[in-house]
Amino acid sequence: xxxxxxxxxxxxxxxxxxxxxxxxxxxxxxxxxxxxxxxxxxxxxxxxxxxxxxxxxxxxxxxxxxxxxxxxxxxxxxxxxxxxxxxxxxxxxxxxxxxxxxxxxxxxxxxxxxxxxxxxxxxxxxxxxxxxxxxxxxxxxxxxxxxxxxxxxxxxxxxxxxxxxxxxxxxxxxxxxxxxxxxxxxxxxxxxxxxxxxxxxxxxxxxxxxxxxxxxxxxxxxxxxxxxxxxxx
Ligand code: SAH
Numbered sequence: 124x125x126x127x128x129x130x131x132x133x134x135x136x137x138x139x140x141x142x143x144x145x146x147x148x149x150x151x152x153x154x155x156x157x158x159x160x161x162x163x164x165x166x167x168x169x170x171x172x173x174x175x176x177x178x179x180x181x182x183x184x185x186x187x188x189x190x191x192x193x194x195x196x197x198x199x200x201x202x203x204x205x206x207x208x209x210x211x212x213x214x215x216x217x218x219x220x221x222x223x224x225x226x227x228x229x230x231x232x233x234x235x236x237x238x239x240x241x242x243x244x245x246x247x248x249x250x251x252x253x254x255x256x257x258x259x260x261x262x263x264x265x266x267x268x269x270x271x272x273x274x275x276x277x278x279x280x281x282x283x284x285x286x287x288x289x290x291x292x293x294x295x296x297x298x299x300x301x302x303x304x305x306x307x308x309x310x311x312x313x314x315x316x317x318x319x320x321x322x323x324x325x326x327x328x329x330x331x332x333x334x335x336x337x338x339x340x341x342x343x344x345x346x347x348x349x350x351x352x353x354x355x356x
Contacts, residue, residue, distance in 0.1 A: 125200075125226050126256065131249040132201040134300070135180060139203035142181025143211055148297055151289075152183050152245065155329060155338050159273065159349060160187045162327060162340060163242060166351050167269035172239035175263055177227050177256065178246025182208030182220075188242070189220040196238075197222045198230060231259035238263050244273040244349075247312070248305045254315040261319040267356035270321055273329075273349040277306035281346045284331075293333055309344050321352035 141147035163169065169191040176185040179197030181204045189195040189212075197220070199205050205222050212220045223230075227243075241260045247253040253274075260270050275285050282303050289295045313323055328343040340349075 126228060126250060126252045127200050127226065128249065128251055134297075135201045136203035138297070139181060139201070139207045142183070142204060142207045148295075148300075149181070149183070151295055151331075151338075152180075154336075155347075156183050156187055158329070158338060158340050159244060159271075160184065160191075162349065162351075163188070163240070163269075163271055164191060166324065167240045167271075169240065173237065174240045174242065175230075175238040175260075177241060177243040177260060177263075178249070179208060179222065180204040182211055182222065184242060184244055185220060185222075186212060186215060186217060188240075189217045192219070192240070194219045196220075198225050198227065200224060200226060227256050227259040227263075231262040235262045236265045236268075238268060239265055240269045240271070242271045244271070247272060247274045247307060248301060253307060253312075254318070257312070257315040257321075258319045261316075261321055261354060264354045266354055268354050269324075270316075270352045270354065271349065272312060272316075272352070273347065274312065275301065275306045275347055276345055277303065277308050278345060281306055284346045288333070309348060309350065312350055316350065316352050321354055324351040324353050326350050 145153040172192045174192045174195045176197045179185045185195050185197035208222050241264045290298045327340045327349045329347040330341050331338050
């Protein structure tokens with residue numbers, strides 16, 4: 124059984140044509156992208172590196188990393204977002220970027236220890252068995268390589284902000300984008316990462332002010348958060 128929820132892929136495929144519209148449902152991804160890109164680059168130094176972006180969707184993060192890294196591979200299991208990503212890369216004139224429709228676990232069997240940096244952002248909360256993706260990302264990283272995750276915390280505040288606030292009040296995201304039961308506590312993600320053999324290097328929270336409509340990185344991991352890990356050399 125592949126580790127995938129067909130309904131989740133369907134949701135992203137339905138919206139795929141609007142992926143690069145900065146005022147669409149994907150506005151939050153466009154807005155947070157410079158923040159996460161710089162954090163990843165500060166820690167892992169993308170210049171000259173081979174990078175894998177897991178659950179890349181339409182390629183917002185993948186493209187931005189390709190402008191700094193030697194090469195980026197983006198993988199996803201939703202065909203339409205990948206189609207959009209390929210077209211957009213052509214339009215952007217990026218030749219060091221390729222996209223593949225392949226499961227993370229399958230690529231891990233095919234190309235273990237192939238990447239200096241692996242990123243897996245806003246994807247684990249859409250997957251039936253996220254710990255399996257964490258293990259596969261670890262396998263895909265070279266010894267000494269970096270692995271980054273971001274997802275949504277699970278607590279009353281994240282329910283209020285990420286579901287009620289974002290989907291119902293502010294309508295930043297379509298209703299049903301996120302399912303509360305799939306949110307992941309930092310302690311759970313940390314345990315999966317450690318069990319996979321990663322060592323935790325840092326965590327950041329992502330905050331949003333609906334009045335200024337701005338995001339910023341902080342130490343508050345209560346809603347959206349990022350984790351940086353390293354595979355032992
Ligand atoms: N990582 C991108 C896109 C996040 S949206 C970014 O942060 O900009 C979540 C993505 O995860 C979608 O593109 C969806 O198709 C993908 N996804 C969901 N389940 C998946 C699975 N089991 N395997 C691979 N990708 C998956």
